[in-house]
Amino acid sequence: MFDEECHFNQPIRWGMVGGGRNSQIGYSHRNAAQRDGLFKLVAGAFDLNASRGRDFGINLGLDSDRCYADYKEMFAAETQHEEGIQAVSIATPNATHYEICKAALEARLHVVCEKPITFTTEEAQELKLIAEKNNCVIGVMYGYSGFPMVQQAREMVQRGDIGDVRIVNMQFAHGFHNEELELTEPALKWRVTPEVSGSTYVLGDSGTHPFNLCGFITGLKVERLSCMRQSFIKSRTPLEDNAHVMMEFSGGAVGTLWASAVNAGSMHQQKIRIVGEKASIEWWDEQPNQLRYEVQGEPARVLERGMGYLYQDAVGVSPDRIGGGHAEGYFESWANIYHCFALAFDAANRNNQEVLSSLIFPGIDAGIDGVRLCEKCVESAEKNAAWVKYK
Known part of the structure; x- marks a missing residue:
């Protein structure tokens, strides 16, 4: 229990x-960070429009002089403030992540950043080095990794309940952008604009989520991959709104990833199925309290969150906040991750490396993997789905 x-x-x-104002992601960060009382929002540069951002911050309860026009002004002022910020969350369009994150780390601030953390692996690795130099922690907001049943799945794989992993099927295939909605929706427009979104759309926006879950649950490392991608809405070219990826992992396991924004009629369809030599497990984000456990030759089982038969030491990173049978969801998962971010930031502040190394959360290495996935998928697709080395 929590x-x-x-x-x-x-x-x-x-x-x-x-x-x-009106940012769903911004609200998600604030809700998650402040739920357990481990963070206190004291400053912000919320909007490109300085007066609108200041008005929004004041309405959130911040002092007007700590509602800044931009991140540069905020970092400069807060480093001089007696009670200046110790951490910052970055919830801006993709193209800005690298420069803001770098500036924050150079100001010796811990960072929580939306993904992709950068456009290139070289930039992401540079951020990692700066963070290590300044004793800062970077968290990357892969929000689905905070669900307790994802943690249960990870523990089951580690304990050998399904045997050696053979196959991983990943997908995040929704249908919300099956039409050219970017003509009227600014929040989608930047996502399909290469200068702002980067070299991918749906692979980076959706596909990196189940890919992150794959690494988190199984620990498998990709050796090479093959990707084909399509722009069914032609105006989105060269960015894809559908992609299929085949992967080969070290040790002989194989995997597939389907990322799509044009799966008409689908809500999310984010699923991960991990097939072992003895059994399989499957998790679906639309039914996050359940984990299917299918042992060959036995009836399929549905494991439920909050029950005593689960591995109790598996929920330390993603604790149950309410008893079994009640629905936990997106906000609880985010709050679990922010809870862990807080413990990591505090441990780093105290230079307690033992505690810091014991915490499991989506950090800079997860961010680097997500950036590399996008890079390699683009490289493969541009070579007519040729197999390319992952590293």
Whole structure:
């Protein structure tokens, strides 16, 4: 069960870049970070429009002089403030992540960044080096990894319940962008604009989520991959709105990934199925409290969150916040991840490497993997789906 007595002497003083008025992602970050009292929002640069951002911050309860016009102004002022921010969340379009993250790390701030953290692996690795130099922690917001049943799946694989992993099927294939909605929806327009989104659309926006779950649950490392991608809405070219990827992992396992925004009629269809030599497990984000466990020759079982038969030491990273039978979801998963971010930031501040190394959360290495996946998929697709080495 969730330990609500976990507190710091003072919550981590926290700021935000982006995520202003009417931003679903911004609200998600604020809801998750502040739910357990481990973070306190004290500053922000919420909007490209400075007056609108200031008005929004004041309405959130911030002092007007700590609602800034941009991130540069905020970092410069907060480093001089007696009670300046210690961490920042970055909820801006993709093209800005690298420069803002780098500036935050150079200001010796811990960072939570939306993915992709950068456009290139070289940039992401540079951020990793700066973070290590300045004793900062980077968290990347792969929000689905905070579900307790994802943690249960990871523990089952590690304990050998399904035997050696042979096959991993990943997908995140929704249908919400099956038409050219970017003509009227600004939030979609930037996602299909290469200068802002990067070299991919649906692979980076959706496909990296189940790919992150694959690495988190199985620990498998990709050796090479083959990708074909399509722009069914032709105006999105060269960015894809559908892609299929085949992967070969070290040790002999294989995998597939289907990422799509044109799967008409589908809500999310984010699923991951892990096939072992003895059994298979499957998790679906639309039914996050359940994990299917299918042992060859036995009836299929549906494991439920919050039950005593689960591995109790598996829920330390993603604790149950309410008893079994009640629905937990997206906000709880995000709150679990932010809870772990807070513990990591605090451990780094105290230079407690033992605690820091014991925490499991989507950090800079997960961010690097997501960026590399996009790079390699583009490389393969441009070579007519040729197999390319992952590293």
